[in-house]
Every structure is written in structure tokens, then in C-alpha cells.
Amino acid sequence: MHSTELLKGTLQTIILKLLQDNGKMYGYEITQKVKSTSEESIMLTEGALYPALHKMEAEGLLTTEKVKLGKRVRKYYTLTETGNTLVTQKVKEFAAFIKTMNTVLQLSPA
Amino acid sequence: MHSTELLKGTLQTIILKLLQDNGKMYGYEITQKVKSTSEESIMLTEGALYPALHKMEAEGLLTTEKVKLGKRVRKYYTLTETGNTLVTQKVKEFAAFIKTMNTVLQLSPA
DNA sequence: TTACATACATTGGATTCTTATGTATTGAAG
DNA sequence: CTTCAATACATAAGAATCCAATGTATGTAA
Numbered sequence: 001m002h003s004t005e006l007l008k009g010t011l012q013t014i015i016l017k018l019l020q021d022n023g024k025m026y027g028y029e030i031t032q033k034v035k036s037t038s039e040e041s042i043m044l045t046e047g048a049l050y051p052a053l054h055k056m057e058a059e060g061l062l063t064t065e066k067v068k069l070g071k072r073v074r075k076y077y078t079l080t081e082t083g084n085t086l087v088t089q090k091v092k093e094f095a096a097f098i099k100t101m102n103t104v105l106q107l108s109p110a
Numbered sequence: 111m112h113s114t115e116l117l118k119g120t121l122q123t124i125i126l127k128l129l130q131d132n133g134k135m136y137g138y139e140i141t142q143k144v145k146s147t148s149e150e151s152i153m154l155t156e157g158a159l160y161p162a163l164h165k166m167e168a169e170g171l172l173t174t175e176k177v178k179l180g181k182r183v184r185k186y187y188t189l190t191e192t193g194n195t196l197v198t199q200k201v202k203e204f205a206a207f208i209k210t211m212n213t214v215l216q217l218s219p220a
Numbered sequence: 221t222t223a224c225a226t227a228c229a230t231t232g233g234a235t236t237c238t239t240a241t242g243t244a245t246t247g248a249a250g
Numbered sequence: 251c252t253t254c255a256a257t258a259c260a261t262a263a264g265a266a267t268c269c270a271a272t273g274t275a276t277g278t279a280a
Contacts, residue, residue, distance in 0.1 A: 008267060010211065013215070027227070037214050052268090074228085100149070104152065119236080137260095138256095158236080162237090181246090182258065
């Protein structure tokens, strides 16, 4: 489990990237995917996820679609074109950030 | 200039690492060093720096020493042993975080 | 029938940084 | 000789982001 401060500013990028790679996803699915691909080190809580999703929807980065499963309702999120463009940009930004940090912290870029 | 959200949670690590590598440093010097080693992409503002330094001093990670230069006073910061131990840990944490993020974002680790 | 996993959501609070502001000295340029 | 930029410290109000806690409800396995 990483110290959570480091995650600040990256959650949106993570969520957007997952949606780009996997097409539509629903909230709970996103938490599980993040958990598994990060080998349990990033635990995306609901208190962080849902507000973030709602915000991105309001900003026009995502669209939603409700799907009924018996009595339960799932809410699927899909990237808009704006969202799709932004992901690429955000990921590049993050890569650049890592590069800078490697220099500043004098880490061997591995 | 990186989008500043990414920096959240990393500033303390950066400051501590610089102090570990350079021995004692004063505030303004730290801002300049960060600016130059990051090739102008990380601009550590005073509003972020000084509160951070004061906090770390209060936590026992740093000690201070005032040096007079004519009428001006410089405040030098040095790592305590606690601080020194923490840096190593923090840097490792950050390296691990990058590794995880590379996986999650499917970046080639370079 | 109890407990855990699935699935949505909100709210209050902590933390962190930014923007703006303030004070004062030193040095360079005009 | 004065004005502007750089040096050097600092605080304070506010925005933004995330976490912990809480709430509701269904499905499933023991």
C-alpha cells in the first residue's frame, strides 16, 4: 500500500486510462481493476472514485449508461472524444513528470 | 511546467532528498536548485516551501541554523537522523509508486 | 440468517498546495 | 542616485483533492 499522498493528482489519469483501454466500465469494476493491476497497492476508495467520476461527467469527459441486472443497476462510463484526447495528453504529462522526478531525485530511470 | 497536481505529495520528498545530497541548504537555495535540476518544470513557490520546511522542523526531521550575511539572515536547514532515515524510505516509496503507475498506465518503464 | 461481496452514493474533515500579500536587503543598470 | 530585479524570509485565505465514515440495497455462500 503506497502512502496515499503520492496518488494525489493521478487518480483522474488512472481512471481515464482504464476507460480508454477497456471501453466502458462501471464504478466497482474500476476499483477492482485498479486493485488487481496495482497488486493491491492502490486501493481506490468509493469516496474518491464516485465524486471523481461525477466531476468528469460534468466536465464532459465521460458519458453514462445505466444497465439493469435484475433489481440492481449498474452505471457504465464511457469516454467522450474530449475525454479520449485528454487521456493521451495526461499520460504523456505523467511520463514527463516521472522523467523529471527521476532527475531531481537522482533515481536511475528504471 | 508540469500540471501541479502531480506534485502533490512529492514536494516533501524532493526537499528531503536535496538536503540529503547537499548537506545544509537555505530556503531560497532550495527553490533555485529544484528549478534548475528540473529544467524549469518544477517551480517550488515560497508559499509551498516555507510551510513545508516549518512543518518538517516541527516534526523533528530538520534542524535550523541562522547565519548572518551583513544585515540579511539566512536560515539553513539540515537533516536530523530521523529525517535522514525518512528520506531513504520516501525515495524508495516513490520508486515503488512509479513502478506501479507504469504498470497501471501501461507505460514502458523508461 | 448471518456475513461478505457487489454496487451505488454523499458528507465532513484533513491535507496540501496556490495566489496574494508583506517586509527587507543587495546588486545592477540606466 | 534611483529604480528595478534578485535575494531572502514569512503568513494567510482559499481552492482542490482525497479519505474515512456512513448510508442504502441486492446477491450469494456458509
